[in-house]
Amino acid sequence: MEHNLAVGLDIGTTKIVAMIGRENEYGKVEILGIGKSKSLGVHRGVVNNITQTIQSIQQAVQEAEVAADMKIIGVTVGIAGQHIRSLQHSDYITRSNSETVIDDNDIDRLINQVHKLVMLPGEEIIHVLPQEYKVDGQAEIKEPIGMYGGRLEANFHVVVGQVSSIRNIGRCVQSAGLNLEGITLEPLASANAVLSQEEKEAGVALIDIGGGTTDLAIFRDGIIRHTAVIPFGGNVITEDIKEGCSIIEKQAELLKIKFGSAWPGENKDNEIVSIPGLRGREPKEITLKNLSKIIHARVVEIVEQVYVEIKNYGHEEQKKKLIAGIVLTGGGSQLKHLKQLVEYITGMDTRIGYPNEHLAGDSDEDITSPLYATAVGLVLDGLKRQxxxxxxxxxxxxxxxxxxxxIKEKPVKERRSFLDKLTERVKDFLDNAE
Structure with a gap:
């Protein structure tokens, strides 16, 4: 594959999206092709049917290949799901020689040490994200490289997930005939696609409401501070409408998209939708007021859980305040009046996030929909990796x-990220597992 081309593969609970993008001469990303298929083998972000997932991946990839008129070889894939959790950890190393300056190797040594943390059985560290460093007790250092010091310590945000779930995703990608080029945490991918650098500096919470999970990523001073995956999303709303109105899922989904609202106050009592009955039965009449009551109850539950996570991060402390508030993205963010409801529950400024931060100006409106935030983020990630x-x-x-x-000058060496190493481990595992 060409150097400036990358493919993102978003394996979601409701849909699987393959997106081909390339960087243009202005450093913006042009989307060349996009393919999506209904995701049948994924539940709450975790693969539970390998065969169906492989078929869905192939379908999405073929569609993208036709649209872009090229063959896809390698992909960058996102992981989310209910098994993801994160923790804070601090660690330190003592340097043998404090007369030399701190360099990459010291930081690698520190990060590798965090890697040896003992996790629950079956868990794997996915990301180790340094928050800030201390050198010889001097705190709040953002970049310790080039400083003198004997003791280097750091606070880390550590994200862990289930090995088996990550390997299963690798397995699906491989069996679909693709190379696994990289693995990224989905909340990080969406954040890359949707947030501006100013927002990340000021402090912002990105809430990505997907079909099966709601992902949260919190940034402050330009650094990711907290991540969480809440194990429900848009699908539980549809489920509730289905049960509450005794209709089939397809109808419930359509009702939600067409007439749904997160704010029950606005519907008049006499607004009614008539739904055709099954196989010659009488049509059903559903009041919009009832519909929005059902949706409201569920959405409040999701938003409150997310808000608990935002409070866990410490949003209420003055120096951790999220000045830029909340950004909502993902398919679930398209629900009418959701922004008002979130502002009402959290008291934080809220906007809907469209993934156009790094896209070329003439991008198709479809692509800049919040539905595609994760896919766009994965493409960006793939390009960075290249x-x-x-x-x-x-x-x-x-x-x-x-x-x-x-030679006098060398290009600056970038530190290999944790995910690159994880990707290699998953690849090795898959190669040896046959």
Whole structure:
């Protein structure tokens, strides 16, 4: 695949999206093709039917290939799901020689140490995200590289998930005939696609309401501070409408999208929708007031759970306040009056997030829908990863040349992220598992 091309594969509970994007000369991303299929083998963000998931992936990928008129080889895939949890951890290393400055190797050593944390059986560390560093007890250091010091410590935000779930996703991608190029945490991907740098600095909570899960990512001072996955999303709303109105799922979903509202006050008592009966039965009449009451009850529950997580992060402390408030994205964010309801429950400023932050200006309106936030984020992630590969290749070439002739300048070496290592481990596992 060309260097400036990447494919994001968002394996969701309701839909699977394959998106092909490339970076244009202005550093913006053009979406060349997009394919989506109904996701049948995924429940609450976790694969529970491998065969069906493989078929859905293939269908989405084929559609994207036709649209872009190219063959897809490698993909960057997102992981979410109810098994994801996060914790705070601090750790330190003592440097053998405090006369030398702190460099990448010290930080790698510190991060690798966090990797040895003992997790619950079957859990794997997915991300280790340094929050801030201390050097010899001096706190609040953002970048310790180049400083002198004997003791280097840091607070970390550690995200863990189930090994088996991650491997199953790898397995589906591989069996669908694709290369697994990278794994990313979905809330991070959506955040990349939707949030501006200013918002991340000021403090913001991104809430991605998907079909099966609601993902949360909190940023402050430009650093990710908290992540959580809440194990329900838009599907439980549809489920409730189905039960509450005794209709089939397809009708419930349509009702939700067409007439649904998160705010029950606005419907008059006499507004009624008539739904055709099954197989010659009488049509059903449903009042919009009832419909929005059902939706309201569920949405309040989801928003309150998210708000508990925001409070856990410490939003109520002055120095942790999220000045930019809340950004809602994902398919579930399209529900009428949701913004008002979220503002009412949390008292925080809220906007709907469209993934157009890094997209080329002339992008199709469909693509900039909140539905595609995660997919766009995965494409961005894939492009970044290729950029890093390119830098590494250049370094290797530079090192080769250096052996022949001394070169003064080297490209800056980027630290390999945790996810790159995780991706490799999953790949190795899959290769040896056959």
């Amino acid at each position: 950029e890093r590969k390119k830098v590494e290749e250049q370094q290797n070439e530079a090192e080769e040349q250096e052996k022949q002739e001394e």
